[in-house]
Amino acid sequence: MNDLSVKPADSVWGEKDVTSRKGAEDENFPVGSLLFARRNRAHVTAYYNFARVIDDMVDNAELSPEAKIARLRAMEAVLRGEREAPHRADAQTAVVLRRHLLETGVPLETAADLITAFCQDAVKNRYASWEELLGYCRYSANPVGRFLLLLHGEDDCTLPLSDALCSALQVLNHLQDVTADLKLLDRSYLPQDYLDSAGAQIDDVLLARSKPGLRRVFDRLLDEVDILNDRASVLPGLVRDRRMRAYCAVVLGLSRRLASRLRRDDPVASRVKLHKRDGALALGQGIRALFPVRKSM
Structure with a gap:
């Protein structure tokens, strides 16, 4: 079993990484702006990558509403340090962002609240x-x-x-x-x-x-x-x-x-x-x- 496989206990993640090819250039407003101080750019990038992934999760046509919410809540649990994430790009954005938020002291809720919105999108x-x-x-x-x-x-x-x-x-x-x-x-x-x-x-x-x-x-x-x-x-x-x-x-x-x-x-x-x-x-x-x-x- 390789590192990218998902154990049965972690089947909530599904088999596919949902990361899309969308990037900062697809946004209306400057998410990777050079106006940010160099010391803060990595923190902003980590936040943006996480937000993009959970947005991809809720807009994925292959996932049922229940599967979307389960995966989003799993991302929140990783963000809060309550569970581990599989070693693949989408889930690891939560691991990376948690590290950045703890380093900077910015509240976890600034990211967890996004999950609340996307769970709403899954059913409303x-x-x-x-x-x-x-x-x-x-x-x-x-x-x-x-x-x-x-x-x-x-x-x-x-x-x-x-x-x-x-x-x-x-x-x-x-x-x-x-x-x-x-x-x-x-x-x-x-x-x-x-x-x-x-x-x-x-x-x-x-x-x-x-x-x-x-x-x-x-x-x-x-x-x-x-x-x-x-x-x-x-x-x-x-x-x-x-x-x-x-x-x-x-x-x-x-x-x-x-x-x-x-x-x-x-x-x-x-x-x-x-x-x-x-x-x-x-x-x-x-x-x-x-x-x-x-x-x-």
Whole structure:
């Protein structure tokens, strides 16, 4: 029996490594940014690799909902040091991340909360309201910002502002993938009460272009995203670490630009994406954040 085999007692892991070929280049926002201090880049990479693997687990079409949850909970147990992991790439991301979190003192919950969200994805594919969607973002997106801020030693006062920005990013991603999520995963994050109010149907996202009612749903969600981005606008000014301050300014700029692009373009007709110019303009905002203007007394 070789090292990659799975013992019967560990059959929860299944026979296949689920790691996909997705990488940081597939993300909208800079997960491996050179804005991070060199000392922190390995920690961020370990977190991203873990998050990518558990995302792959829940989106794997070959696994039943029960198998997805069992495997995700096994990853959490490894993360918490409660069980061993087989010697293969997907499970070992939890081992590696646990080591990094213990080394830095960042709470394990910043990673374990992601598992809560993905377990929800395994069994829940519709959302009744905006409040319910925000509850999902609480576990699926907000922990990422908290991890980064705590890794950089930022104060707790920055966390609610980061939560607003991360929730905005999550909703924007849902809008980008609104058709693919339903077509490939039978999953929709569009609030049902918004759809009902606009006279729209979830299946409208499978048409060639958005109908007026569905467009109203998108715009209503983007109104909420604008509120979240406005709330997060003071975040860079509160971040003490200069590199992290610049990173927050870049991500906030990208979030605003993607929201604006989604207002102009139709995510049903084609996936709406950011362009290199968007990145350059957001980077300019980040550079300016490195050198804040001091108000004279």
